[in-house]
Amino acid sequence: MKIIITVTSLKDWDFDIQDVEVVTGKQYLTNPVYSKLKNARVFNLCRDYKYQNTGYYVSLLAAARKHKAIPSINTIQEMKTLSVVKILSTELDSLIQKSLKDIKSEKFVLSIYFGKNLSKKYDAISVQLFNLFQSPFIRAHFTFSNGKWGVQSISPIASGDIPEDHQAFVEDATKKYFEAKKFSVPERTTAAYSMAILWDPLEKTAPSSEKTLQKFIKAANQKGIQANLITKDDYSTLSSYDALFIRETTAVNHHTFRFAQRAKAEGLVVVDDPESIIKCSNKVYLAELLKMHQIDAPETLIIHKENINIAPDILGFPIILKQPDSAFSQGVSKAENMEEYKKKVVDLLEKSDLIVGQQFLQTDFDWRVGVFNGEAIYACKYYMSKEHWQIVNWNNNGKYGKVETMPVEMAPPALIKTAEKLSKLIGESLYGVDIKQKGNKFYVIEINDNPNIDTGVEDAVLKDKLYSKMMDVFLNRIQKSKQVVLN
Template identity: 50%
Template sequence: MNTILIAESGDDWLGPIEGVETIDPRDYLSTNDVKLRRGTRIYNLSRSYGYQSIGYYVSLLAEARGHRPIPDVSTIQDLHGSAAVRLIPQPLEELIETSLKGLASDEFVLSVYFGQNLAKRYDRLTKELCGLFQAPLLRFHFRRRNRWRLSSASAIALKAVPESHRDFVAQAAAKHFVRRGFDRPKRRTMRYDLAILHNPDEGDLAPSDEPALKKLVKAAAAEGIAAELITRQDSDRLMEFDALLIRETTAVNHHTYRLARRAQAAGMVVIDDPLSILRCTNKVYLAELLNRAKVPTPKTWIVHRRNAVEIASEVSYPIVLKRPDSAFSQGVLKAANPEELAARLAEFFEDSELVIAQQYMRTDFDWRIGVLDGRALFACKYHMARGHWQIAKHDSGGVKPRFGKCETFPVETAPRKAVATAVKAANLIGDGLYGVDVKEAEGAFYVIEVNDNPNLDSGVEDAVLRDELYRRIMQSFARRIETNKQ
């Protein structure tokens, strides 16, 4: 049994659901059924989720037993008091305003049952809210004061569902479990479930192209893993999977980081894990980390308003400036003289208190060493874009970026010092999947940065290993999930 519904004995109006067993919360708390393997999904519909209540302890003990409670304890805490209101990101605030602006009343209650609402026009809002707060039954209260805002949110029990909604809830529950494929015959041949988060709208800047995504799914199947491509609109389904692979450009103030955190908190295997995202996406952190570990890098300064003038007199020109969260050569500029440096810094300081200044090293290419589980996975030369000093040239006016050519080599034939330096740098971050950029100058190798979300594109990074590249990644997932479930 992989799916358990926890509900009071008197709350039996949902009826039987194929492939799902219903257990009274007190029975679940008093016995630890050894037949329930690690990763069993526990849909907690207890009558109360208050601190130290029956529902609270169901989710708490489920986590201790290696099960996957929905909601988990962190979600229960998020849905307590005003915590939920503070968690609403800016894009969701805008969606709330857009979705509710036509209402005549200044108050509105949105009930979400197994990811669905009775009114189809709120489907998008429902999905976004479920992605942020994952629980079977949710109730959201909104209030308008000039603009619509969330005033409170709560997970509710079956008993709290109005009589007039119960037929809809029963149908939504049945659809939820059937759609999620908990009893699909093809799943019986697979050991685990993997979600691959991607964003089709990223285009050329996506970390994996469509053929590579398909190869990841195929490689997963060969390892007994049922992989499914999901987008942020499917984030309400996150708890259905055993693991999460992020193939969308990551950032800390972004849904990729929030999903990584939620997946890790639920005991899932996650690449990129939230700590790797946090460390790799901030170049200030990387600069300090690499310096302390004595990893060779171009001479680097951490610039702030107080030391900007002093540093301007120390550096040699041209000097490279980087926003802490820059990616894909965006937010990375070159200053040719002190005046240009001052102008660029003033611009960057509008968004960040700290800026990275780095010695400019002119090279025709950067080495990109892929690292997984502390070992080199692939080695590429990323050549600079034609007529440009970076591997990607971003033109104004919405024109697609232009990239330099790429050459891929067997790891064994890449310079040993480049590989060793890259692996050392990656291991400072963690044991996930990383892409380390290394410059070669006069026989020496310098780490530029460690990327938590390295490109895996068909015909590029897989040019040497081909399908074996994706197979190794999925073998790592299989090992990690198996260890997680022991």
């Protein structure tokens, strides 16, 4: 991939960086060499990103040419919009407070060069702001008000505006950024495409273990897809890949969702996609969806402040109470009587205007059907944790019950049909559909994006064929996405 740096004037760039071509913004816009260039990454360091000025057009035309621009035209707009800046920066609130706690003044300016600051103590906040607002050099303005720090504005720093006493540091930071192995996908040998697998090495309840991720990587390589593990700090490398596979527990107000959004905007094949994360993470949405499409589920009621008292009459006791974004048995509780019910409902309604109340169905196990691309790929019986009513007992260090996996074709046809029907209503991503069985009837409990796939459990039947089958889907989607670009 060719690396280009655009500046307003060549005098603005006085650094010696190997394997990087430095041109003026005007040259990039007008020289046909660059309009014909394929597979380029453009670092836009022009002085002005104002609407319809040179810097603005560099990022705009880079998008039209299928070049990867930093900052992208979307990032330029985000930095100009104060409300967007504040919304995105709230994700980093605790880190901002921790990083700036020793500053005595009421204003603070942080200069960030490829995620680095002259003072190492600000590196953590610098790399996260760089991930949020991807521009080579940015300046973050903070103000202290009402006992806490907040972001007032984010603005790009043009190459010609770098303070003289920062020059040596900037050159070093730039060299390290371009030399970093993870800056771009390593040279491909036989691999035609590339995939980033997002994971958290420290996550205790990750959907796939590191051993399992290596199986995904091996299967991808066999299909001509070079797969690399990345973490939340590798946000800036996303555009180097053809696909993103998220193997970290997802949530809407979380970096996993931001990764999914950015990957989709960059044209990558994304699993799980942002829409699936939004839909699967909200149990209120699911309750309405099941009702609209007449899919069997335990008696369910959307509870709010006006109907608190009537829910027990409709659902009976015990009642299952779910916060809208609950997942993997967390955020789910059981109320055995009215006193317990009222206390738990009041607590939940402080966090959300709507919560889900559900009839309790006693079973020894829950079915979990894994569905990918609209097709069931595994079927498991997740038994309840010992002496507990859920498959995971979070009061006992997250202890799981036993699991039995069977061939999909051996599972009850009605079970598979229900799981596939619900999944198709959500999308074509990777889902885990939890279903209870009473006699010959099946009742949907929930659907999760990013379900568990682990060695010896969900792959117990298909083994390596499970990973191969999934990578076939990625390969087909990547190839189709490339055809769309070419057309």
